[in-house]
Amino acid sequence: MEEQKYKHFKCNDFVLDDDFREWLNGQAPEKNHLWESWLLANPAGRIEAEKAKTVIYALQIKGKKPETTDIDQQWKRLETSMATVKPLTAESKEITYGRIFTVLKWMAAASIVLAVIFATDRYLLSGRQHTALAPVEQRSDNGQQRDIILPDGTRVKLNAGSVVSYPAQFADNLREVTLTGEAFFQVVSMKNAPFIIHTGKVTTKVLGTSFNVRAYPETDDVQVAVVEGTVKVSAEISSLKQKNSVCLTKREMATFEKNRQALTISPYDEAEQIGWKDGVLHLEKSDFASTIIKLERWYGVKININKDLKPDPTWRFSGSFQNKPLGYILNVMRYPNRFSYSIQSDIVNIQ
Template identity: 30%
Template sequence: MGKSRFIELMAKRMGKTATAEELAELEMFFEQFPEYKKVYDVTGALKGNDGQINAARQKDTRKKLETLWYKIKNSSDTPEAFFETNNVRPLFKWQWAAAAVLILGIAGGLFFTGKWRRDNPEVKLVMNNISVPYGTTRTLVMPDGTRVKLNAGSTFSYPSVFAKNTRDVSLNGEGFFEVTHNVKRPFFVHTNKLTVKVLGTVFNVKAYNNDKTVETTLLKGKVQVELKDNPEKNIILLPNEKLMVANNQPQTDAMPLANSKEAKIEYQVTTLPVLKPDGIKETAWLDNRILFTNELFEDVAKQIERKYNVQMVFEDASLKTEQISGLLDKESLQSALQIIEATTPFKYRTEGKIIYLSKK
């Protein structure tokens, strides 16, 4: 959560406009950053004294507090470090910060209402842009309480405040969504090839630009998918179904798309086998695992790159089409390669974070 989101939630709480989901998000934030709990506590203590601000000094006080809070919002320091480096008197530092939030809270009823948003449409353009490095994953909570877990190598964008009628996010990579139900404000996930529309459900979207396919896997609820290349075609997915859409791939000697039957298929809907939740390969990454069954070595290599933060280089192109099966869980990179090596005729050498693969 950024400082702007923190300010928004505090203002909504003080203005008594925060939803249950927003209050829960605020509590989660305090668990992760207990130092900010001091601001929350002191604000609550001062709430009963907001009427004691002298009217003659109100304008001057507001100006000073806005200046201070502007510095807080644009500082990368923790609250403690900020007040130390800016020489704010220790006795009053949390009171000043809390008072700043208090002023925002008093104006919160106007600042965060639909009228304010309509009069200030530029607020919709304030975006949070998230990039997840290889070797890691990241979990976020959206402004409406929706939770999303992002896989390695993903980029994700969402607004600090959703629009009045829709909730729109953009994804390049892989994300697992648990969308808060809201019939009046549908949730849209935009990718390069398709848009997923939901009201409230659980699903996984895999949309890496360098993968052969873009996939949407539905676990609960119902989703509607619109293809960017064919917007009139709406595909409805039911639980335990997966949609695969062919991604635009550059032509290579190893995979001539002109002669590929798969390239002629615009999309395909399949029903997943009935398995335990942890046995579904589409969501194995949530537990930092890679599960693959008769998949091309080239495709598995991309998953290995994301999981272990390495680069896989095929010195022999024929290895890319080798079909392999297996499960990689908590193994080291070397152990993972040895597991695959036991059933696939290849050898490898490592140079830093680059793994070179060749035929034996």
Template identity: 30%
Template sequence: MTKKEFLDLLERYIQGTASDQDKRIFDEFYNNLQVEEQDHWSVWELTDKERTKIEIYESLNKLLEEEERNEKGNKGKFTIPVFKVVASIVIIIGLGATIYSTFFEPDKINYITKSTQKGQKATIMLSDGSSVRLNARSTIIFPETFSTDRRTITLIGEAFFEVQKDTSRPFVVKTGSLNTTVLGTSFNVKARESHKYIEVTVATGKVQVSVGSGNGEEIIYPNDQPESLSIQHKKNALLAVTLSPGEQALFVKHSGDITERSVSLDKYLAWNSDVIYLDNTPMNEVAEILGNWYDVDIKLENPALHNCLVSGKYKGDKLENILKSLRFMQGIEFKITGERQITLNGKPCK
């Protein structure tokens, strides 16, 4: 019997799912191991968990032997009904399954999902004291109580994190194949499903961002050329970058590549202060930002408007005022075409 076969059969045995034939085979093999000179446990290099399973098996055998001795010792005094003997053995086997589930099966985890819609933002407090500020059209999924070794959540959309420091439990944000790991810091993650890239921007402390391998395709940047760009690209290798305040990791989904660059925090964290920050932002992205911010659908009637670049800062402005400023700066006209629908039109920008 190989090590794998032995461990598979042992696991079924202590869970109470092994057949009678399986149990006989296992008992015979185990008893033979005890009389052999070779130390299989040492040769097989068993882990602590695997050794504990063997100890559970040995404890079960001792309990069964005691039941048999009690049954024989009571013969002639009074008769023990067969169903009681069977019941006691079932209880012992059930005990093995209970011990197994206690020590080896993961606890059932209650997960919580929090989402925001267009025009909404929300602040969520986590069980460890960390806070998450969700931007519009975003979702986080997290356990009701974090495990003892790490704090893991899943993000779809955009959120700003302020993480309580805990050196024994790293805080991990999962966004597709990208993992952002910290001990205690504040940072922003933007991972829109419709976007071709994911941005991780650090405000305080240090953050590690790790991704899977890339396929060597060309890196495409969302807006202008990155500032102080340093490209880290290793084909078929795990990539990991460590970021400090004012630095950003840009992950390109289609290629699996990651870049590290220095950025202006005002630009990428402005939304958390309720500021719309546009910095040479393409018009199609402006339409998406305004649509999420004000809970409207904005469409560009002329596809040539996509290439228009817009700059400006807006805090507490009405949507109509922002649209009027676009008309003034770029000659872009707007009209309300439905209850929450706006259409933009105009000549291509220079």
């Protein structure tokens, strides 16, 4: 999917686009998360895409291949026929042939709308389309965590600064979500409907298990740590133009290194990977810049670094902090006299 290509698309453009129609008809399920993300980020494009969806369904009823003249005619009929025709009023005493013709026009327009609605419902029920054009988005801002229950009963704990999006209703044979940030999943087991999480170039596939996914945009790695069950992790390796996959079991973690384009398996430290869901902020040999980002996200503050402060590249910070105030952690970090700081509401100045 060429995202820039669709930036200025109108209704007609979407209807005539082979890729859009293929996805809409359920023939390209691998592109679901791409279209979901694009429509979510482009509200104007989503409106035009919704119009195109209506027109495509109307043309499918007629069994016609989309053409520009058909699109214009179909959309105008759907958009204006109801508005331009005045229905008979109670004050009318006489029914003329002209009014009978008007009623017939009104009924014809209404039948088109009903046919489109019927076709849409039938299309959704058939299971061919398993995502809506406007997916549900749940967001957890910096300084907070959220507990979410998905349509299938899957429980998601969303860490600070994270977003998860998913269809309002999953299909019978597939469950897909898109994650930016970090979340702990407890997936309801459904043997005939795999649960798939898209995080950039990494895809995580399960049937029913519990695991943690960490995929913040600013970090160099994407990590998937399994607590229970079995998980398949696939990563798109750009240089090979193919996907590399690994299967994980309990207490195993897959790490996709973005810079090296490498996917590896290793054991993991439970406190470091999933301690956050129990209110524990864990630092493990974290450099200064990475630690500042973690503190901003965890406490929901903005940290300003004085330009005269030159952090030593060798500084590393480790420790587990549960329910500790920000000042406590900053005092640990600055020992002995590395820097000073001040806190004013949600603004922190370090100098």
